Amino acid sequence: MVSDKINRRLLTGDRPTGPLHLGHYFGSLKNRVKLQDEGYETFIIIADYQVITDRLDTSAIKENITNLMLDYLSVGLNSKKTTFFVQSMIPQLSELTQIFSMLVSTSRVGRNPTVKEEIKAMKLESNVSLGMFSYPVSQAADILLFLPGVVPVGEDQLPHIELTKEIARKFNTAYSEVFSIPEALLSATPRLMGLDGSQKMSKSRNNAIFLSDSTDEVRSKIKKAVTDSGSEIVYDKNNKPNVANLIDLYQLIAGKKVEEIVGLYAGKGYKEFKEGLGEEIVSFLKPIQEKRSKVTEKYALEVLRQGNKKALEVAQSTLRKVKVAMKMDYRL
Ligand code: TRP
Numbered sequence: 001m002v003s004d005k006i007n008r009r010l011l012t013g014d015r016p017t018g019p020l021h022l023g024h025y026f027g028s029l030k031n032r033v034k035l036q037d038e039g040y041e042t043f044i045i046i047a048d049y050q051v052i053t054d055r056l057d058t059s060a061i062k063e064n065i066t067n068l069m070l071d072y073l074s075v076g077l078n079s080k081k082t083t084f085f086v087q088s089m090i091p092q093l094s095e096l097t098q099i100f101s102m103l104v105s106t107s108r109v110g111r112n113p114t115v116k117e118e119i120k121a122m123k124l125e126s127n128v129s130l131g132m133f134s135y136p137v138s139q140a141a142d143i144l145l146f147l148p149g150v151v152p153v154g155e156d157q158l159p160h161i162e163l164t165k166e167i168a169r170k171f172n173t174a175y176s177e178v179f180s181i182p183e184a185l186l187s188a189t190p191r192l193m194g195l196d197g198s199q200k201m202s203k204s205r206n207n208a209i210f211l212s213d214s215t216d217e218v219r220s221k222i223k224k225a226v227t228d229s230g231s232e233i234v235y236d237k238n239n240k241p242n243v244a245n246l247i248d249l250y251q252l253i254a255g256k257k258v259e260e261i262v263g264l265y266a267g268k269g270y271k272e273f274k275e276g277l278g279e280e281i282v283s284f285l286k287p288i289q290e291k292r293s294k295v296t297e298k299y300a301l302e303v304l305r306q307g308n309k310k311a312l313e314v315a316q317s318t319l320r321k322v323k324v325a326m327k328m329d330y331r332l
Contacts, residue, residue: 007149007180010035013045013087013142016064020071021208022281023192023201026252027154031187033076035152042082043146043311044072046304049087050139053132054122069300071211074292079303085311086304087142092315096141099322101134103170104163109134112159140164144179145318146311152185175325178318192249195225197242212292215282222278233265233273243270246277254280 012032014020020029036042046068048061065086072084087093115136119128131138139160143151144167151161161184168179191200194207201208209221228240235258237244250261265273323329 007147007182008040009043009146009148010040010150010152010185011043011045011143011146011148011182012152013047014068015047015051016061016068017051018060018064018203019067019210019212021201021203021210022249022253023194023208024071025075025211026189026192028152028187029072029075029077030189031152031185032082035150035185036077036081040150042077043148043314044077044082044084045087045142045311046084047087047139047142049131050135053129053135054118054124065304066297066300067212069304070292070295070297073295073300073303074211074288076291079306082307083310084304084307086308089308090145090311090315092312092319093138093141093145095319096145096322097138099326100137100140100144100167100171103167103174104137108163108166109137112136112163114156114159117156136160136163137167140167143182144168145315147180147314147318148182149180150185151182152187154191155186158184158186171322171325175322178321178325189252192252193245195221195246197226197245209281211285211288213285218281218285219278222274222281225274227270227274231269233262233268233270235262243273246273250277250280253277253284 012028014024032042032044046065048065051061052058069084072082073079077084110133115133119125119132124132136159140163143161143164151157151164153161161182165181168181172179193199194201194205195209196205196207199205199207203210209218213221225246226242227246228242230240233243233247234240235244235247247258247261250256251258254261256264265276320329
């Protein structure tokens, strides 16, 4: 049985919707690299079908997949330890989703707070597709097909992991113990706020610094970052929330304590502080970008091809077990 020993297989993933930014780095990538280097057998799914839950435009997906691979490899995820693969290239995922859709009620699926928020944010209330409504069931297949022990995710994904565990238990009880019951692993870093100070960093809110931003882009974005009235560099979440937010970013980037940063800029103004922060970000991104410049697209796609191959083997093996358990492995 899977649960007898510690299951050191890890699965996580992303939607290929655009380049990765500092929020992704501190919220998940850094932790993935650490876990990979601690010896977790890592699987990363690029969830391309999940992209079209809230938009039908597919024109950028292929390019986004390539760029995602370049981002992954440039931060230190490594093809020897991590298997990267594309959701739509593993047909067993669709089959498993079909089976799982029978193990969960529509009312249960409708009670997912993350999906509700996404529907609201995209103003889809009057026209929610079945795929949008039920994508957490598909995500349960993304996870369970690979029999992982842990799933590192952000807080917004916890409802999906709960549903995943319920589906796994339901299948195991109805048929036989095929699935591991994976645990969510929350990364210790809170969500990074964007440069507008008001919301979390994200591409769609136009408040992000991308891992692939040039030095000039970084400098100009930081220059434009929202601050507060006054001119002193103080850490005061209530009265100077935007400056506090930038100090938080500084802290993460430079690995310095708040007091140290405030001390550095005592008697100085926002201009000097922002220049300092900008340069810290530039040097933080330097090794990542150096690595990126050495990785060719051809190599990145070859890594993905190999990953798909390996993922397909695991997928076939698990789906065979699923069908045997269901007595639907007809040999006609
Ligand atoms: N829903 C995740 C996100 O938007 C992406 C994702 C798809 C995922 N399948 C997954 C994450 C499986 C973890 C495990 O970020």
